[in-house]
């Protein structure tokens with residue numbers, strides 16, 4: 001009997017928990033939290049422990065699948081790529097924009113996605129790029145881009161040092177945190193209170209997180225922007241603005257009093273449901289705290305004024321001097337990132353709308369178009385119509401608004417390729433599915449999430465098992481070569497060399513880099529062994545802010561050093577670094593950017609028009625045992641009673657003639673569904689909650705366990721016409737719905 005222990009970071013969500021995996025006779029015998037992990041200290045959630053079941057899931061695809069009408073067959077990799085060349089190239093040659101791409105969430109949890117999507121997208125040259133970002137955090141990218149000069153510059157709450165955390169639209173006790181990487185979020189929240197700090201949660205539902213807070217405020221869905229602008233207005237009204245050390249780093253400050261004038265909380269209490277006294281009390285406490293952080297997440301981003309809400313959140317941090325200070329919100333400095341320049345930052349500023357979607361003329365943001373507009377781009381005839389799709393690690397049929405419309409649109413494509421480990425509700429439309437290895441069969445380093453972490457750390461994981469098939473980076477490289485016309489059998493290592501060579505060339509050409517003017521070949525020879533993703537990471541680590549500079553600093557970081565430290569390397573608490581990260585044209589934080597000022601007019605118009613309806617507003621929710629749409633084939637995670645229920649307040653239920661356990665028909669502008677009702681006074685009156693990612697009863701999928709726990713998709717109700725116009729993000733919270741009973745108790 002052979003036994004070994006492997007340490008690995010869980011790649012399922014943003015929390016980056018360390019796992020201790022015991023492997024006996026080439027099978028996972030046990031997974032538990034790695035108590036020596038420098039960041040998570042043993043914390044795990046129920047999902048992390050199921051990576052073995054995911055790895056062993058018989059429904060997980062191991063070889064390429066080719067569809068023939070309704071039936072599927074196994075294919076060799078060569079055959080699959082030949083089929084893709086046959087299907088895709090003629091369409092591409094007609095019109096590059098006829099190929100649409102959808103990138104799903106797991107791509108940001110994967111080194112292959114981090115490094116190899118770019119060459120693929122470049123080879124394709126399509127403007128029809130869509131991703132889960134526009135059903136998620138695009139408003140934050142745009143707001144931060146406008147304020148700080150780059151869409152990737154998103155400050156995170158300094159959880160471990162803050163005295164006051166104001167949290168809106170986030171439920172980290174179930175989600176484990178987002179745009180704020182903090183393994184053991186529950187423990188870190190408890191620690192704030194233990195050291196005498198305060199946690200305030202704003203949410204239309206009294207969540208598990210709200211139950212752990214000092215104070216919970218119910219808010220009408222979609223109205224946080226009024227609440228936050230109210231807090232900012234109070235700071236001016238009561239002379240509480242204190243920019244602290246930021247005074248010289250702000251541009252546009254003088255415009256704020258006028259912009260905020262109409263938003264004092266007395267005027268919006270009726271809209272938000274939060275009375276003016278409470279708002280004033282919160283504003284005072286936030287301003288009085290030695291350090292405080294306002295943090296908003298998906299519940300305040302996936303709304304009609306998502307970008308304004310994201311801006312208003314950071315405005316509060318800025319006006320109280322809490323940006324870039326310990327215990328406020330800060331910019332992490334990841335090990336694989338670029339070194340800070342010696343000069344204060346200055347850039348070209350941030351732009352959206354460099355091109356527009358064809359049908360509804362939505363502006364591009366971060367190089368992407370709104371996924372809410374994908375269906376119409378497929379359906380509407382004319383030059384630039386999408387006729388083929390490449391979907392990678394996503395399930396937009398369940399995860400994007402008006403999923404059924406997209407479902408039908410995908411069925412009408414000429415050709416579709418999916419890179420996915422499952423035949424799910426979306427990939428069942430593909431002509432070819434290319435399955436990458438399981439998470440245990442690849443190396444891992446959370447590039448995206450160390451850029452959003454509340455503490456600077458670096459942790460690299462080796463694969464637990466050798467992959468049966470090609471790596472995902474090889475799959476993406478071969479796809480890139482096929483669409484470049486290099487043929488289905490071209491050697492993917494040419495892409496590896498291009499990426500590694502390009503990074504080294506850029507590093508030696510950079511005067512401030514530790515490897516400036518060195519010989520690129522000499523650098524290349526010093527790289528660590530391993531797959532190309534690892535070698536790319538090695539270049540980034542060694543030329544990064546803590547790097548060994550390929551010998552320049554022998555104590556510095558390298559992949560070798562991370563390999564020698566399987567519990568991770570602690571790089572210290574977050575440090576102030578605003579000066580060097582800013583990329584705005586002014587070189588300052590732009591607190592009143594033109595696009596925001598313009599969008600405030602849209603808000604003012606909406607406020608004038610708003611007639612409070614008495615109907616229900618639908619919001620979403622997450623559960624610790626679920627992960628978007630794709631962990632529902634793992635039996636231990638879906639066992640027990642259905643969690644896909646419609647939560648209603650008992651008073652609302654009574655008014656609609658519904659009792660606990662009844663089946664309700666829920667109807668919105670776009671669709672209707674039937675779902676079991678769960679009564680709870682944890683939800684605000686006038687609000688209903690349904691989780692997303694369910695609805696696994698569609699024909700043609702290969703998810704046997706999920707099918708038995710099908711549930712219904714909340715995105716049959718969300719409306720693809722409702723978007724945050726600045727960012728193109730879909731509105732997923734605050735959907736007007738009606739409910740009615742369809743049957744008595746089951």
Ligand SMILES: Nc1nc2c(c(=O)[nH]1)N[C@H]1C(S)=C(S)[C@@H](COP(=O)(O)OP(=O)(O)OC[C@H]3O[C@@H](n4cnc5c(=O)[nH]c(N)nc54)[C@H](O)[C@@H]3O)O[C@H]1N2
Pocket residue numbers: 103104105106110132135136298392393394395396398399400419420421422424436437439472620621627628629630692693714715718732
């Ligand atoms: N109504 C409503 N809708 C929502 C949300 C909401 O709160 N409410 N949340 C939104 C958010 S935040 C997000 S991020 C999106 C997610 O939306 P998507 O990214 O479209 O969907 P996922 O459910 O994450 O699907 C991920 C897919 O990736 C596959 N996969 C897993 N691992 C890998 C891998 O290593 N490689 C590849 N190639 N594939 C892999 C899985 O099999 C699955 O099919 O959903 C959004 N939709």
Ligand SMILES: Nc1nc2c(c(=O)[nH]1)N[C@H]1C(S)=C(S)[C@@H](COP(=O)(O)OP(=O)(O)OC[C@H]3O[C@@H](n4cnc5c(=O)[nH]c(N)nc54)[C@H](O)[C@@H]3O)O[C@H]1N2
Pocket residue numbers: 013014105136168169170171172174175176177178202203204205207219220221222223224297298299300303619620621622623624625626627628629733734
């Ligand atoms: N277990 C689990 N963990 C996950 C995921 C998962 O599906 N399951 N998905 C991962 C992904 S991709 C992401 S992006 C993150 C998301 O992480 P979070 O942002 O923490 O997501 P949620 O748990 O959906 O919390 C959103 C909260 O917003 C509230 N809300 C809804 N509308 C409003 C509103 O108008 N105003 C306010 N103030 N609140 C509102 C909801 O009631 C809910 O409690 O989670 C990640 N982690």
Ligand code: SF4
Pocket residue numbers: 010011012013014015016017043044045046047048049176183
């Ligand atoms: S919290 Fe996230 S990273 Fe940690 S074990 Fe659970 S799924 Fe994995």
Ligand SMILES: [Mo]
Pocket residue numbers: 105132136
């Ligand atoms: Mo997400």
